[in-house]
Amino acid sequence: MNHRLVALSVASLALLAPLTVPAQGLRPSSATVGAGVLAPARVPAATGLAADYIVAVVNSEPITNNEVRAALQRVLQQLAQQGNPQVDSKTLVRQVLERLINEKAQLQLARESGIAADEAAIDQAEQNIARQNQLTVAELRRRLTQEGGVPGQFRNQLRDQILLTRLREREVEPRARVSELEIDQFLREQQSSTPAVQQINLAQVLVSVPDTATPVQVTALQARAQRALARARAGEDFVTLVREFSDASDKASLANGGELGLRTADRYPPLFLEATHNLAVGEISALVRSGAGFHILKVLEKKSAALPAMTVTQSRARHILLRVSPQLTESAARDKLNEFKKRVAAGQADFAALARDHSQDGSAAQGGDLGWANPGMFVPEFEAVMNSLTPGQISEPLVSRFGVHLIQLMERRQATLSPQEQREAVRAMLHEKKLDEAYISWAQDVRGRAYVELREPPQ
Known part of the structure; x- marks a missing residue:
């Protein structure tokens, strides 16, 4: 049995939606707070950040250096588990502090609104987490202590997550309701025609034409571009052709085989969109003439908005x-x-x-x-x-x-999927999209109404 405790971010704990329990008892219950354990923070002494001090004040409540370090350590543990340990430490510290500020402001709002979490709810959350880690509650507390945590602090974290979850359910969920008209409109848009491409990734060979080029020079450069196009359509490696023919001034693009990057259609020149509109991934465009010169375009990727899986x-x-x-x-x-x-x-x-x-x-x-x-x-x-x-x-x-x-x-x-099941799949997809948008807007509003004072570390 693997008894390693699963680290779970504060944000993911707090955003869990209420779920219902069917007769067969295999779906999540509304008492569930999270699917893992907030691992206790253990910061190496080598960081040299042992002193504690106030780094920010949210309304009248402080956020200390130790709180930031503890939250930072949890994030680093998660990144390491995901195989992504390479992060910019300064950026990450700023993001962690901003998250703590947002949570502090939201917790204050929850308490002011009369939202509470009684001991029974915390007991249930602790039992759920212990069970999912294949431990008894006593074993969970013992393991937390062994890893440098304090069970009482862990229960306080659970209390905060319950408060945040209930607040967000009350404030955000009503903003994410999906109407039958919205589902109908989405289905009509998807079924009326082939879905419009939302994002495109192109690669190009550019044979540039100087502004001062004579007609003879333009003809020679066009012939050069035509040779590159013929070789591309014959199946020759496009990256090789970029290195041999392309005059693009963007060195990063040249190093990437002429790749321009996945971007929305409105970020490409209309000439490029017209030339590649009917091309499938992997196909090569005709020669495109622009003010910069002659372009040969290869479609690397297209991403479309589509219906949920049928x-x-x-x-x-x-x-x-x-x-x-x-x-x-x-x-x-x-x-x-x-x-x-x-x-x-x-x-x-x-x-x-x-x-x-x-x-x-x-x-x-x-x-x-x-x-x-x-x-x-x-x-x-x-x-x-x-x-x-x-x-x-x-x-x-x-x-x-x-x-x-x-x-x-x-x-x-x-x-x-039956027509009704398809509608429910669309409803779920639109709900998730609206929920994300509503949460971001609501969180920014709560943050904007809070008095926040950032403090410099003591000298």
């Missing part, structure tokens, strides 16, 4: 769920499920019969059968394991916030 991969699985209780520890539940798995593998028992006899879930009567499920129907920890299985394969015992599961994947299929 088909999805559905999975049909069954499971046995044992709920952890004083009478059944997590370890005992694992042992029991491992024994079930061995019996099924040896042909001594049937998975469905074991589910009917032992599973503590609403699906027990159906032999643990969960039916056909679209992506996103189950909580992430359950779905990730299910998606890793091949048909007929049985998982290792899995701990989720609901207990310990044994999963067997029965089959998979590609399913076409």
